[in-house]
Amino acid sequence: MAWQCAKCGVDLAPKSTVFSYMGMTFAHExxxxxxxxxxxxxxxxxxxxxxxxxxxxxxK
Ligand SMILES: [Zn+2]
Known part of the structure; x- marks a missing residue:
């Protein structure tokens, strides 16, 4: 079952996103x-x- 946006009612799509946390960055879908x-x-x-x-x- 695909996740849907509650507001738009469309299926969510996986997207590689870069996060920044405590001075470090990492990417995750x-x-x-x-x-x-x-x-x-x-x-x-x-x-x-x-x-x-x-x-x-x-x-460290
Ligand atoms: Zn939406």
Whole structure:
């Protein structure tokens, strides 16, 4: 089942997006509405990526 934008009612399309967090940047594919450009980031993805970055920071 495809995710849809609640506002536009269209299917979301995967798009590679660059994130910036705590001075680091990384790219990940997220679902984005092709009409209004709203980006949907699953909570698990956000939490996982943030934890990953925090771990990298601690190792330095
Ligand atoms: Zn939309």
């Amino acid at each position: 997220v679902l984005r509405c092709p009409v209004c450009g709203l980006v949907f980031i699953q909570k698990e993805l956000a939490d996982g990526k943030m934890a990953e970055v925090e771990q990298l920071m601690e190792e």
